[in-house]
Amino acid sequence: MNEQLQPLKKQPRAGKAGRSGTQDDIVYAHIFEAILEQRLAPGTKLSEEALGEIFGVSRTIIRRALSRLAHEGVVLLRPNRGAVVASPSVEEARQVFMARRLVERAITELAVQHATAEQIAELRQMVNDERDSFSRGDRGAGIRLSGEFHLKLAEAAKNAPLISFQRSLVSQTSLIIAQYESGNRSHCSYDEHTQLIDAIEKRDAELAVNLMMHHMDHIDSKLNLDEESASDDLHAVFSHLLQTKKPGRSPAKI
C-alpha cells in the first residue's frame, strides 16, 4: 500500500501515455490505459484516496481525472459511492456502435475532402505503430493505438464537435472491446486501416465510406454481443440455479 510513483510534479512528459502538460492529463491517461489493458477490470472500485497516494497527488487532481473519464463513459460516477470502472451492458454497447457508424461515415466523407498530405502520413505511421504493438503481443497498446487512429481520422475531418464526440465513442468502444472481444484475435485489423488510408489519399469518397462500414461490421462481428456473454439480467445470470419445479416465487431471492 505504500508504493508510490515518483511525485511526477513537473516531469515534462512521463512514461508511455504521458500527454501534454498538466497533472490531471497524466493521471487520466494512466487510468485510461490501465482500463484498456484490463489491469483494471470493469466494476473495479476507484478510490480517490488510493489513487491519490499511487500517483502522488491530492484527491483534487484524481477527482478531475475521474470526472473526465466519467464524462467519456469509461468510468461510472455514483454520487456518494465513488467511481467504478464502467461495465457497459450489451444494450449500451449496441448504442455506442450505432452512434459510431453514424459518426465514422461522416468523418470519412469529410476526411476525404480535407485530409492533408501530412495527416495522411501521420495516419500511416499510426498504423505501423499499431501493427508493431500487435506483433509484440501488446494487446492493450494495440487497442489504444487503434482507437487513436480513428481519432486522428476525426481530426482530419476538421469538425471540432465531431472530434470531441468521436473521442468519447472511441474510449467507450475500446472498453467494450476489452470487455467483450472473443478470444485472442486482433480486433482491428490494421490491414483495413491501410486500405482506408489509400482510399482517402485517392479522394475516393464512396470507396472510403464502404471500407469504413465494412470495418465497423468486422469490429462488432468479432464481439460476443449476440445476446450471450455477461448479462445484466439476474435471472439470466443465475438461470442454472433456477429449478423448473414450481413456477412460484421461490427463485425471486437468491
Added chain:
Amino acid sequence: MNEQLQPLKKQPRAGKAGRSGTQDDIVYAHIFEAILEQRLAPGTKLSEEALGEIFGVSRTIIRRALSRLAHEGVVLLRPNRGAVVASPSVEEARQVFMARRLVERAITELAVQHATAEQIAELRQMVNDERDSFSRGDRGAGIRLSGEFHLKLAEAAKNAPLISFQRSLVSQTSLIIAQYESGNRSHCSYDEHTQLIDAIEKRDAELAVNLMMHHMDHIDSKLNLDEESASDDLHAVFSHLLQTKKPGRSPAKI
C-alpha cells in the same frame, strides 16, 4: 457586491431552471440560462470568486459547473486565466450546424421508430410552452425551450451517446442563436416543431426527416453567418472609427 442569493443549501428545487439534486446542477443551470438570455454576453469573464459569492457556495462548486459548461462548449476555460462566456466564431458555428444536421437526421429516424405515445404527448406540451414564451416576448426562455424540445426528441431516440452529444450541440446552438440571430424574429418556429411531431406520430420516417432538414435550413438561414455580423476582426468592428483620410497607422489604438 454584497448581494447574494439565499444560500440554496437544500431547497429541493429552486426557481426556474432548478434541476435535480445537487448544488452544481443549480449553479450550472443558472449560468447557462443567463448566457442564453444574453444577460451574460459572449466574452464576459466568469470569476470563480464572484460567482461563488453570488450563489453562496464555494469556488469548488463553481469550478465544477464551469468545467461542465466548458465541456459543452458554452464556456471557454483558459488555463490560469479563468473562464469566459464562449463566443463561437462563424467557422465554429458552421461546424456545430453541420454536426447537428447529422445528428438530427439520425435522431429523427430513431424517434420515428421508438417514440412512445407518452413521449409524443410531452413533446406537444413542450411546443405549447415554447409558443407561450414567445408570445410573452420572453426570448431567452423561448430559445431554451426550443433547445429542450430537440433534446427531448433525442431522448425518444433511445441512444445514450447521441443524447449526450445532442445536449452539447443544442447548448452551443443556443449560444450561437443568441449571438447571431438577426433581429427579433422567432428563431425556431414552433409550427415546424408541431408538424414534426405529427410526422413522428404517423411513423412517417421520410416525411419526418425532410421536415427536420427543412427546419435546420430555416434555423441557419435566419442567422447572419454569411461572413458578416459580429466579427473577430478588430478592424472590421471599429471600422466606423477609421477615418479614411490617411492610410497611416493612426487608428491602431482606440
Added chain:
DNA sequence: CCACCCTCCATTGTGTACAATCGCAGTGTT
C-alpha cells in the same frame, strides 16, 4: 518619447481539514 523590465496584485491551481453521507454489522425484537 518610446520601449523594456521589474514589481505588485488579482485570480486561479492545489492541498488539506472538516462535515455529510452511505453501507454494513451488531443487536434487539417479534
Added chain:
DNA sequence: AACACTGCGATTGTACACAATGGAGGGTGG
C-alpha cells in the same frame, strides 16, 4: 430464525488556506 433498527467506519462532498501563475502598471534607461 428472520426482520428492522441503530451505531459505527469508511469514503466522498465541501470549504478554505496557501502556493503559483499571469497581467497590469509604474519606473528606468536608451
